Amino acid sequence: MLDFIYNTPTKVFFGKDTHKQVGKIIADYGYKKIMMQYGKGSIKKSGLYDEIMQSLNEYKITVVEKGGVEPNPKLSFVRDAVKIAKEEEIELILAVGGGSTLDSCKATALGAKYDGDVWDFNIGKAVAKDALPVACILTHSAAGSEMSNSAVLTNSEINMKKGISTEFNRCKFAIMNPELTYTVSKYQTACGIVDMMTHTMERYFTACPETDITDRIAEGLLKSIMENAKIVMENPTDYNARANLMWASSLAHNGLTGCGRENFLAVHQLEHAVSGIYDQVAHGAGLAVIYPEWGKYVCKYAPARFAQFARRVMDVVESDDLTAGLLGMQELREFFNSIGMPKTLAEFGIEKDNSDKLALSCTLNKSRTIKNYIPLGYQECKEIFEMCY
């Protein structure tokens, strides 16, 4: 087991109607003036906005609103939010939404306590030394940003998407009411399911032996996610299934599933090349196509590990490790397909002869390799992409 630091300071308020407590919770922390960010206004149509405002008004919290966060949160939006946060002397940034809104708020919180340009953090020009506190009311189970230390921002001027990980990115508190996810579409729900499974598997499929407890937790999460996914696909308003998925999304990415292990994030890097070039690819859907093929490609370099996954998570009965491992990846492929995820890049309209372009992109024109069971250079990446058809 590798040494690790575990830090999950986010206080979670989980359950029905918890979003109606937001005013009291914020008042209990002693904050009086907040900035509230949200997306394109679906929270106004659903009535969520009114319920939140009623609670905030009841506790006399002054709210500066900044709606309009886009799915891949933009630097320009954040720069504007930072300016307002400074001028208005905001004390807390509240996200109402999913991963994008959260990441926008995290970036705003960092920028509000920094004299330079907030993009400096993303490009490594500055190291975060302070930030405003961030909190959220979560409306989508997927990214795990509500308890994670990371945030991703897109600089449209130079077409660059860059993440920043810092302990300042941990939310002060997170309000999670599974009922708020009832209206998430089947497709987006499925994308979220793939995302949380992948957050777990990217830590699981690394080269650290003898982290039995972390393995068992990861395996339990994956089994639970798959079981509850099936229920939610049939009945989107099943409270317990939505609740299990919401809590899983947080635990998958708050550090718990990585304790004592490495974190490769190789498939995320492969997928970023795809969705970075092809706008039509949702992150989760891209991961669903690539993950099992990546697994089949590298399985022979860690057959025991893939076999453990196959047997414990996918209930594969097969004594040969390599065969079991490959069967496990096939089962994973079939599960993703069963919740409506695509099987191939062709389904996004991406032609096979683009594998070269994708491999160049994720190796930055052959200038780097991706850390994995074997280093994934241009040739390896190209071969994996070619398998995704």
Next chain:
Amino acid sequence: MLDFIYNTPTKVFFGKDTHKQVGKIIADYGYKKIMMQYGKGSIKKSGLYDEIMQSLNEYKITVVEKGGVEPNPKLSFVRDAVKIAKEEEIELILAVGGGSTLDSCKATALGAKYDGDVWDFNIGKAVAKDALPVACILTHSAAGSEMSNSAVLTNSEINMKKGISTEFNRCKFAIMNPELTYTVSKYQTACGIVDMMTHTMERYFTACPETDITDRIAEGLLKSIMENAKIVMENPTDYNARANLMWASSLAHNGLTGCGRENFLAVHQLEHAVSGIYDQVAHGAGLAVIYPEWGKYVCKYAPARFAQFARRVMDVVESDDLTAGLLGMQELREFFNSIGMPKTLAEFGIEKDNSDKLALSCTLNKSRTIKNYIPLGYQECKEIFEMCY
């Protein structure tokens, strides 16, 4: 799934030699003067004391020492420590030890920020509103106090042991080096293993359906604890096995295994009656005797739950739920026995005709029942104790 609040603010520094970082960690938090509590001096014999002091001195941390914490920490000791903490204007209380030292420090931290007598908190005369920060260097995997919100104190004047749960009891940070547990005896190691398993099972065996994710995590923890227990019994200096157990002890009691579930703690109450009257009974050993018998007694009121445990944790293959459930408890009994735990109360020298006395004690002379699948009153408790022979 029930609503819940999840709050685990303790920052964990886990791994080899982490205790040597204690000076830097405390300095990074900005504390300059601390009180350090420890037990009867084994840390001096082992050399741990010197290594800690060297690190604290290096970072110019002023240390007020208070050694001599007893296994069931005493109110009189804590009162004295509180007095010193106030006089010396201590900024942080550092525990070096296991659950008892931690609980002593937690009580001291509460008392140091309170004008009245610290026992007021335990008897409900006062509610904690502030406390000094507490931290620890853990030397035993068992009680889970390093991340829990609870602490137990014994008032010898009136022979009363009382716990207090408050979020102020959460450690600021916990330093966990599994190597520090190498010297824990086989018997104490086994008692710790029973304790952490019981913390998990007391949350698992409750009446909340459809908390699949919490179930899976609990089941994974239990399987992992049992596997690593076997390794440690053979080889007490197996780092990975000690590490898995140490991390399990924290996760078993920090709230994770109870998310969305009730917490009965029924068997703890039965056991407290035993170790409260009979000094020779170690808490873990008492739990090991009672838990499987309690399970066999109540199994018929929740056969599906006991069957799930039997099949998923104990690998029992049996289609009838009640039969499976009972087999699961039998397997649990055999596991406890395999790590050297007693099977009967008779092994402690407690005669069977004391079941009446024990049942009276844990029902406070028939004035209360213990919440469980069925209320456990005097008669039920007596029958369970009679099974423990």
